[in-house]
Amino acid sequence: GYSLQLVEVPQGSNKTLASFCDKVKKIRETYHAADINSNSGKIWSMTTAFPYQLFSNTKFNISICIDNSTQVLHFMPYANYLVKDLIAEILHFCTNDQLFPKDHLLSICGYEEFLQNDYSLGSHKIFQKDKSVIQLNLQKNGEVPGKLSRKHEDDHSQFYLNQLLEFMHIWKVSRQCLSTVIKKYDFHLKCLLKTQQNVDIIEEVKNICSVLGCVETKQITDAVNELNLILQRKTENFHENSETSAKGLIEKVTSELSRSIYQLINTYCYSFYADFQPLNIPDEISYINPGLHSHLSFTVYAVHNIPEIWVHSYKAFSFSCWLTYAGKKLCQVRSYRNIPVKKLFFLLVNWNETINFPLEIKSLPRESMLTIRLFGIVCATSNANLLAWTCLPLFPKDKSILGSMLFSMTLENEPPIEMIAPGVWDISLPSPVILQIDFPATEWEYMKLDSEENRNNLEEPPKECLKHIARLSQKQSPLLLSEEKRRYLWFYRFYCNNENCSLPLVLGSAPGWDERTVSEMHTILRRWKFSCPLEALGLLTASFPDQEIRKVAVQQLDNLLNDELLEYLPQLVQAVKFEWNLESPLVQLLLHRSLQSI
Known part of the structure; x- marks a missing residue:
């Protein structure tokens, strides 16, 4: 039999x-604690890029304090x-030692900030705000270890995201x-196999399911029912000489029961984040390729752990499935089978219904999203x-989902279809x-299409057409354009x-997201010359x-300096929830920059 470990x-x-x-580990290895450039541990004064001609007639009144003087x-x-x-000019007044400008920094008195040596004074925000006498302190770079710098031992510490998440204690309790x-x-x-007597093993199966979100799979239900039947028959026929046959049946069904529990634990750990998993992963299903012309199909098995209050308020339950992309519905399938609640170990609605999308x-x-909504049929009306x-x-990591999966359901009123994405829920x-x-x-893997590049022989557009494009571009967002103007x-x-329009406006005017249209969008994307990196926001x-599209946008933003990127950090953090996975280019960009600058 199976040994559950x-x-x-x-x-x-x-x-x-x-x-x-693993990806974060590799990024961390790029920036060692000993690298003073990426790990200064100092807070650098914010800078902005200004044209030098704006500084021509501006002077600053600066007083300099020197360490040990x-x-x-x-x-x-x-x-x-x-x-x-x-700094070089200041050091001319310090002739008691051979000093080098690159070994020194200027800190702002009253702040824990340092000026950036390669930037002009006027590009620092402190100088733009304060027009009075600005006090600076000259310090040796080596003598000012950054308070926030990473230490040598940090390079060798293990990184586990679990340690940073607020519900780590829940996982620990769940595991225990x-x-x-x-x-x-x-x-x-062991007692059952030894005595062939009912020893409340079914109650222990229920307890295991309870810890695993009150989920009871069909395999567990079937095995429990079969075990109950065998034990009941053995009790009824205790006068007959059936010890040998009963023992064999019990061993067989308990082995199947243990296997079903093992598979439930594996499904739970695969579906949700946890810090444990079965010692030996159950045998994998042999997958087949469905072919390019296969239709989307899956089985909605059940909703587990129905609240008691729903049982009294609703006589039956149904569900609907939506396919969406970029906030637009691609297709909807509604189940018209109204199924009442069933009581097994727990309350559940068991449709076991196959859904076929046309x-x-x-x-x-x-990047298609599947949204499933649960409805209750009111008893009175x-x-x-x-x-x-x-x-x-539907296609995490560019591959279709395989086998059984469990999904948390939110009890909020309506899903935010307009902005539904993996990071939103x-x-x-x-x-x-x-x-x-x-x-x-059936394992299906997304294959990227080759886009057509045959656009070099375009005729010269009418001037009136170019003027109209320029007028439309003033709207900035495709949401502000009528459908006719987008067409x-x-x-x-x-x-x-980039001279007469913005890229988000052009791509946002695309009529759909079919293969051909997406291919055209990628062609425009590759040919586009960005006027500035911020256009990619x-x-x-x-x-x-x-x-x-998002990858190219991040490549453009990567051209920004740290201080420039910092200006748009709130927008970038918000954009993370629309990313498709944790290893997206935007997440990696933010991780790289965070390790280079505090």
Whole structure:
């Protein structure tokens, strides 16, 4: 039979989480604690880029204090004077030692900030705000260890995302509780196999399911029913000589029961973030390729752990499935089977209904989202009330989901379809109500299409057309354009450029997200010359889930200096929730920059 054992996995039971931790580890290895350039541990004064001609007639009144000296120096440098040149001038007055400007820094008195040596004085925000006498302190770089610098031991510390998440203690409790009930189950199982007498093993199975979100799979239900039947028959026929046959049947069914429990634990750990998993992963299903023309299909098995109050308020339950992309509905399938609550170990609604979408898998965008809504049929009026919903990406990591999966359901009123994305709804922990979906064992992998580049022989557009494009571009957002104007802009898309239009406006005017249109969008993307990196910010909204578009946007933002990027940090952090996975280019950009500058 199966021996149920758990193993602790600090990196996370979920492959996505473990992969992200590995990616962060590699990024950390790029920036060592000993690297003074990326790990100064100092807070640098913010700078902004200003044209030098604006500084031509501006002077600053600066007083300089020097470490280990009572001497105070006064300077009146121009605003376009570089900090390192000012340091060199200060050092001319310190002739008692051979000093080098690159070994020194200027800190702002009263602040824990340092001026940046390669920038002009006037580009620092402190000089733009304060017009009075500015007091600076000259310090040796080596003598001022940054308070916030990473230490040598930090380079060798293990990184696990679990340590940073607020519900780590919940996982610990779950692991301990599950280990406890598994030990009790094993004890009762040994007693059962030894005595062939009912020793409350079914109650221990229920306790295991309870710890795992009150989920009871069909395999567990079938095994429990069969075991109950065998034990009941053995009791009824205790006078007959059936010890040998009963023992064999009990061994067979308990082996199947243990296997079913093992598979539930594995499904739970695969579906949610946890710091444990089964010691030996159950045998994997052999997957087959569905073919390009196969239709999207899956089975909605059940909603587990229905609240008691719903049982009294609703006589039956139904569900609907939506496919969406960039806030637009691609297709909807509604189940008209109103199923009442069933009582097994727990209350559940068991549809076990196969859903077939009239769409070929190959026609679906890579970033398609599936949203499932649960409805309750009111006892008195027979109206359908929305009770809960959940959402999931169809192709995480560019591959279809395989086998059974559990999904947390939120009890909020309506899903935010306009901005639905993997980062909007947190699935890392099981919720009180859990949906089980069984996906077929058909593995489909998204293949990137080659886009056409044959656009070099375009005719010269009419001047009136270019003027109209320029007028439309003043709207800044495709949401402010009528459908007719978006069609016009898309029709003349290859005449748009950074001089007469913005890229978010052109791509946002695309009529859909079919293969051909996406291919055209990627062609425009590759040919576009960005007027400035900030133009790419508009491509990181919920309107552009396409990973290729977002990747190019991040490549542009990577051209910004740290201080320039910092200006837009709130927008970038908000944009993370519209990313498709934790290893997206935007997340990696923010991680790289955070390790280079505090």
